Amino acid sequence: LSRIACEETVLNHIRPKSEEYEHIWSVAGRLIGAVNRSGIAQGMVVGSVARDTWVRGDRDLDVFLLFDPSLSRRDLEEKGLGLARDIAREFGENLKEKYAEHPYINVAIGDLDVDLVPCFAVETAAAIKSAVDRTPFHTKYICTHIKESTDDVLLLKQFMKGGGIYGSDHVTEGFAGYLCELLILHYGGFTPLLEAARNWRPGLIIDLIGHRAKDFEEPLVVVDPVDPRRNVASSLSLTKMSEFIELANGYLEQPSIDFFFPPKATRLEYEEYVDLVHARGTAIYALCIHTPPLVPDIIVPQLRKSLDAICGLLERHGFIIHRADCCMGEDSSMLLFEIAVDRLSAVQIHMGPTIFNRVHAQKFTSKYVDNCHAGPYIMNGRYYVEIERPYRRAEQLLGSAILLETSLGKHVKKAMQNGWKVLKGEDCWVEEFIPFLSSFFNKRSPLLRIFHQRAEEIE
């Protein structure tokens, strides 16, 4: 398939149908009418619907309620939420109060997932009182510039989704929709962007209107056209940036619809899993907890933090981590540890004080002289002894209450205070986590197709 034919096919799949278009805008129109009729706020559609950069099947509609900036924050929250709640009740069902920097209302209207978000109608982006006030300016900026490029944005978003790098949340650490739009604007289209990305390096700065007013540390810097002190790509990880570069290379080398709609990831069977674990010759442990009742954007970073803390503890006790990862499930969450060796020596070397502090010296040598495998002896001005290792197997450590003393995330710690389960080897095969285990052990990114392609070409 040629690149053009491929992209045309994709666009035919992802451009919103006219019925969708009419439906979403009729709902939007009614909501805006209701806001405006209130007389206390102005309604505005924002997000990809407003920018005409939404993809077929997307069900998200964002309507902002713009209030007079002379209101107090407190008044905004009260009056704003009140109005949003009234409108939500009038048009939809299953109303929920949610929080970003400020509270807002989420409601189902037909098959649409609608956010009603109160904010201040500030004069300029420089005058914003909270991050949410910035959104209308993003919408205005994109709407006035995107013009003919909406197809390119649609392609890019789908390309990002297909590659698993779309979304700026803490779980994905990938590309936000607004970032995609700015990249298309800057490079002038989907293909020029991919061409350029082949030569991207960490430290790249893109500043569409040349007004950067700050230094940034992140691997990719895209200065927000409405805020010279903000990096739109601040939550993009180097890994996801690298994967985009790899995907861009792969796609330009050999275009395929697979980049946009990848084949479903293979899921391991139990027997394969058992064989794989055996072949790897590692020790597998899963630590399972009840998932705290909060959104992934809060829990996943906490799981990662806990994973790091427990890996650190394991390593301080002599266990070598091969790999580790975590997965937040609906009911329970799993921290998975793959350990290179699971049986350590009985003795370990314990470093004592320097010989130059006589008080510590006397305490240390007297404590251990009759109570150790070897020593005390002196090396380079310090005492050492060899003592019994407290944990010879990772299992013992993972089951110990000492875990609660590491720096776990707040809600993860709370969940662990109610206990946790340690599974080993084949017992880690738990229904809810089969896709996670499949990708962990089969660790083969969407990029694998590209690597195969290249290897074949070289042959």
Add this chain to the structure above:
Amino acid sequence: LSRIACEETVLNHIRPKSEEYEHIWSVAGRLIGAVNRSGIAQGMVVGSVARDTWVRGDRDLDVFLLFDPSLSRRDLEEKGLGLARDIAREFGENLKEKYAEHPYINVAIGDLDVDLVPCFAVETAAAIKSAVDRTPFHTKYICTHIKESTDDVLLLKQFMKGGGIYGSDHVTEGFAGYLCELLILHYGGFTPLLEAARNWRPGLIIDLIGHRAKDFEEPLVVVDPVDPRRNVASSLSLTKMSEFIELANGYLEQPSIDFFFPPKATRLEYEEYVDLVHARGTAIYALCIHTPPLVPDIIVPQLRKSLDAICGLLERHGFIIHRADCCMGEDSSMLLFEIAVDRLSAVQIHMGPTIFNRVHAQKFTSKYVDNCHAGPYIMNGRYYVEIERPYRRAEQLLGSAILLETSLGKHVKKAMQNGWKVLKGEDCWVEEFIPFLSSFFNKRSPLLRIFHQRAEEIE
């Protein structure tokens, strides 16, 4: 036993007997006579005999042949060795040519071990042409200053011997005889030195005549009174310095003849060794080679270098060294490795190039895409794959020719090119190395007595 009674007893054991004294000086006198009669050189007794700081039973006599400094180096070596050889033939037997910075003659005269060393009779220590020319100045300095302190020097030397820290060779890295003499001179006696040593810290500088002309890095600096740019303690390790401090503390806390004449180290029995190894839960390997036919001062540093190199190799392959040590025996030498874990996972993570170098990227991903346990995947801008670990057991690595590619000492490498033996666990129990194994596994320094004493006092 009081300190004074204890030291008196020791002195009665170590002061040379008058017969010894007369015998050694009569030999010395005849040798000097022979040198002087030659008309081309001046004879001089140096070393501890000249300084009256030799210990009963010492059989070393050093006679220097001082030549005119206007001679060329070559002439010195020819004429010097010629004269030394003639004299050695006349008085002794079993003549050997040896090398320090220059060649000299070693010969047995009766029960004495005599070195005949040609050197230049330079005017001042500043004018020396080689290190050996400095020795007569050391002798003159000590002879004119040591006066009444010879007993203190004798005590100190025996104290150092008893503590296993006497000797500045590469094996011991301890205190040289000349260093002992200077310390006694500086502190005014054996007891004041021990008192002072309790407060020693690394970085201490002792400069008897205040003429230091250089900065030194070593833990103890004792500026040579005859050379302001030389540290007499340069080969003293921090470990041996620390052990001296500990011994000084222990002796002053509770004096005992044991410090000067320690009880013989306990030697392990085979059954104890087997139990010990089992209790430690480590993996023990010994690598044995034929000992190259050279002196310990050359071979031991090479064994240590080889030990470090092989430990590095083991660690790069994932094995964790608990402890390692080496021993030069008469026939064979042993490198002993105690490893905390001996069975590693089958897979290991292999880091690839950055994704930003496209040529390397293509090569790497094509090489591994169908030839790895997992990956290739990207992390922080680099490719990684998981491949089969080449050595899962230390035994395999220790038996591999890859060892010859590490930076072994020259003669050790030569010996290893003729092959080596790898022993494991109980098989490491080889007659020649039982004392070495005993001290390795029972790792209990001469300091242990002190630690026990203190622990009892605290109770």
